[in-house]
Amino acid sequence: MSGGYKFVVVANRLAVDAAEDGGWKRSPGGLVTAVHPIVRRLGGAWVGWTGGPGEAPEPFEFDGMRLHPVGLSEDEVDRYYEGQSNATVWPLFHDAVEQPVHHREWREAYETVNRRFADATAAVAAEGATVWVHDYQLMLVPGMLREQRPDLRIGFFLHIPFPPVELFMQLPRRADILRGLLGADLVGFQRPLAAQNFLQLSRILLGLEPKEESVEFGGRTVVARAFPISIDVDEIEREAADPEVQAQARHLRQELGDRRLLLGVDRLDYTKGIEQRLKAYRELLAEGTVSNDDVVLVQVATPSRMRVQQYQDLRERVEREVGRINGEFGEVGRAPVHYLFQSRSRAELVAMYLAADVMVVTPLRDGMNLVAKEYVAARVDDDGTMVLSEFTGAAAELDASFLVNPHDVEDLKRGLCAALAATPEDRSTRMRAMRATVKDHTVDRWAREFLDALGGAS
Ligand code: ADP
Numbered sequence: 001m002s003g004g005y006k007f008v009v010v011a012n013r014l015a016v017d018a019a020e021d022g023g024w025k026r027s028p029g030g031l032v033t034a035v036h037p038i039v040r041r042l043g044g045a046w047v048g049w050t051g052g053p054g055e056a057p058e059p060f061e062f063d064g065m066r067l068h069p070v071g072l073s074e075d076e077v078d079r080y081y082e083g084q085s086n087a088t089v090w091p092l093f094h095d096a097v098e099q100p101v102h103h104r105e106w107r108e109a110y111e112t113v114n115r116r117f118a119d120a121t122a123a124v125a126a127e128g129a130t131v132w133v134h135d136y137q138l139m140l141v142p143g144m145l146r147e148q149r150p151d152l153r154i155g156f157f158l159h160i161p162f163p164p165v166e167l168f169m170q171l172p173r174r175a176d177i178l179r180g181l182l183g184a185d186l187v188g189f190q191r192p193l194a195a196q197n198f199l200q201l202s203r204i205l206l207g208l209e210p211k212e213e214s215v216e217f218g219g220r221t222v223v224a225r226a227f228p229i230s231i232d233v234d235e236i237e238r239e240a241a242d243p244e245v246q247a248q249a250r251h252l253r254q255e256l257g258d259r260r261l262l263l264g265v266d267r268l269d270y271t272k273g274i275e276q277r278l279k280a281y282r283e284l285l286a287e288g289t290v291s292n293d294d295v296v297l298v299q300v301a302t303p304s305r306m307r308v309q310q311y312q313d314l315r316e317r318v319e320r321e322v323g324r325i326n327g328e329f330g331e332v333g334r335a336p337v338h339y340l341f342q343s344r345s346r347a348e349l350v351a352m353y354l355a356a357d358v359m360v361v362t363p364l365r366d367g368m369n370l371v372a373k374e375y376v377a378a379r380v381d382d383d384g385t386m387v388l389s390e391f392t393g394a395a396a397e398l399d400a401s402f403l404v405n406p407h408d409v410e411d412l413k414r415g416l417c418a419a420l421a422a423t424p425e426d427r428s429t430r431m432r433a434m435r436a437t438v439k440d441h442t443v444d445r446w447a448r449e450f451l452d453a454l455g456g457a458s
């Protein structure tokens, strides 16, 4: 069976999430931020889940995109999404900064749901279509799809890190996952090292003979390369130039008095190093290196995966630490940390980026980190500094930031102090260098390079 679309994007999440009021809201996370403008521009269909349990709604149009929902039962949300995807694969692929949990029923649900995504994709893809599968929730889909539809060009992009061989080897049924990925014609990663890990694994696990950027599998050549992802720079620049957004940024600064603003914007995830950031800030306050009269930290943390135990535990720890810092160093009407456990609109985020003196991005491990790129794109004034973890994909491109090792609290403190102390000339030199990089590597370019390499539509 084949459908009518020449270009199909497949991702666990659709661009929109079912909202409580029965409408739709933008889905969280970097994947949607990056892929949304591409599908809007290229057209085609997007196969994905609406973010809640139950039957799939009928396909619908949204913001110029044709969305094809895949339904998940409550049990599948529990086992495939919260379990195998986010309590097994997510921590394992992020250096096991939290202990991965393994359950047979989760793996079975992962396979069942991946099969459903493959079937739904096979049903909408036209003869010879280009299909682009995304991320760690769907690693079996390329192989399953190829079995049904050998006529398709299949690309896969992993938005998160690909682990070193010895970590991947911990994954039960690891060879099935690898074979699933090898069903693609092109497997894209954020960093060259990830592509190397993948190729090396094909040798160790399956006895294949990888070359520098490819490997032969099942009579086909599978190419594995890095394609560092990016953002829609024009969209952010437009927001930053909007007088209302600029007024919002000024208002925020007035609200905070004459204190300098340290800003964190993340999903509330243990990979983001939020606890490490808070600890460093508390120590700086305790030592008197920074003072509550002079500096304030605003941390915006989007609720994420809140039914997963590790995320509930993280929330408790973060909120306890925020309370502790505010209790120890605050005054009436003047808290050292403003913690917002909320999702904010794009315009509000850009206003915050514009208002910040120091953007604090400290993941313990992150495939790319689009927040870092959004901040740079928003700084049309060439001002503002950034403390950035070496363990993000973004660090390779944004090395004019203040790079830190977030596992080392002293190094984090050093980075924060250096960023706060930077002179206006230094700030502007660094920001100009980072802006040139981000403006040159847009998400459009990322998609074009990937699709050109896949040899499909663009
Ligand atoms: P991840 O994909 O792990 O969430 P990224 O930094 O790559 O991390 O992407 C996060 C995306 O989610 C960015 O586009 C960012 O603007 C958005 N985002 C993060 N925190 C919030 C928030 N509190 N409110 C709204 N959007 C957010």
Ligand code: G6P
Binding pocket: 012, 013, 028, 029, 030, 031, 032, 135, 136, 159, 160, 304, 305
């Ligand atoms: C990261 C992942 C995405 C995921 C997003 C939000 O960006 O790479 O695949 O969609 O986080 O997480 P969620 O579990 O809410 O989809």
